[in-house]
Amino acid sequence: MGDLTTMTTGAPIVLLVDDDEFHLDMIHAQLQGIGYGRVICATSGAQALAELETWGQAIVAIICDLSMPDMDGLVLIRHLAQRHLGAGIVLLSGAQGEILQSAARLVSAHQMNLLGVLAKPCSSDQLQQVLSRLQPPCAPSVPDNAAELTPQRLAQALAQGEFVPWYQPKVDIRSGHVVGVEALARWPAVSGGMIGPGRFVPAMEAAGLADELFFTMARQVAHDLTGWQRQHLVIKVALNLSMTTALNLAVPEQLLQIVRTAGLQPSDFIIEVTESQLMVDRALIMESLTRLSLMGFTLSIDDFGTGYSSLVQLIDLPFKELKIDGSFVQRASTEQKAQSVLRMAILLGNNLAMQVVAEGVETQEQLEFVRLWGGHMVQGYHFARPMPLAACTDYLLRHQPPASPPGVCTRF
Missing domain, CATH: 3.20.20.450 (EAL domain)
Incomplete structure (x- = not known):
């Protein structure tokens, strides 16, 4: 359910993926509270991929739950990697610490931009801290002698x-x-x-x-x-x-x-x-x-x-x-x-x-x-x-x- 009412032109988009609508609403509110007005919510991996087809590179960060039916977070990560997206990834789950750590290493193995790993429930301060690691996009430059x-x-x-x-x-x-x-x-x-x-x-x-x-x-x-x-x-x-x-x-x-x-x-x-x-x-x-x-x-x-x-x-x-x-x-x-x-x-x-x-x-x-x-x-x-x-x-x-x-x- 893409939140089209908050799509202010020019502001960064955050894609939030979680099958639990209560957590979706809570984290959505937290994101808006720390200044992210453009938030797209998806309740499944398949819906998240559909939103990516619509918004593409305009999405600067993806906050993804791991435990979801049909397509879990690890499968979604593989699909994201295949699309070579530049968005930062935040993993969010109620799973045990070691599972979160292994999932984080999987993101890194795919050479994706891992911003952080958060356990549910997370605070607004924790969200702000990991999203602060986002870097503004810049055109790659090739030095003259290389x-x-x-x-x-x-x-x-x-x-x-x-x-x-x-x-x-x-x-x-x-x-x-x-x-x-x-x-x-x-x-x-x-x-x-x-x-x-x-x-x-x-x-x-x-x-x-x-x-x-x-x-x-x-x-x-x-x-x-x-x-x-x-x-x-x-x-x-x-x-x-x-x-x-x-x-x-x-x-x-x-x-x-x-x-x-x-x-x-x-x-x-x-x-x-x-x-x-x-x-x-x-x-x-x-x-x-x-x-x-x-x-x-x-x-x-x-x-x-x-x-x-x-x-x-x-x-x-x-x-x-x-x-x-x-x-x-x-x-x-x-x-x-x-x-x-x-x-x-x-x-x-x-x-x-x-x-x-x-x-x-x-x-x-x-x-x-x-x-x-x-x-x-x-x-x-x-x-x-x-x-x-x-x-x-x-x-x-x-x-x-x-x-x-x-x-x-x-x-x-």
């Missing part, structure tokens, strides 16, 4: 030194001191802004340029490391090694040459490997990583918990650092299962005498979880965002005590 990610353009960018590392601090959880930084590959656009690695890394791999990108970043990070050492900042650097590059059995010698040319030692570096990639051509990967360890580089397993053979990797390869994926850290404050996984991962790392790093720490509450359960280092927006070399150097000089043993990692 208009065509052809192999020729990428090779030119590498030759001209356009790719640069930005750095994000790592903090010792016990002392609160900065103990290093993580470096992330960035490609500054000609017209301003940055081209993210999510765009250029797959293009690099497809063009067969992943190795060159790795060595380009390694040389720049080694140069930055020597500069930090001249300022008495004792920094240990970790380079993120993709499996595409690790399959090149000449990598250990080439990396060692870069390190020695810079006047550094392998012990100054950590080689960080993403766990979910480790099963690609296992024998060759094991050879490359074991030889790097033999040369004196330290191995770190990144995004721990996101792969399918974590314990096997820890047994078979000489890892000395364990980096817990940020998704577990961020979900620990609301999900009991995520708390348990985070706690057990920290305990496992400690029992294996590994340095345990928690990524993605964004709140004080998340920091306290990691501190309580025995993590060693943390990084995330709670402390600092990635920054260019000059800003990071200033940050280190202000936050790192002399002669502390930091670690730096490079991610592509």
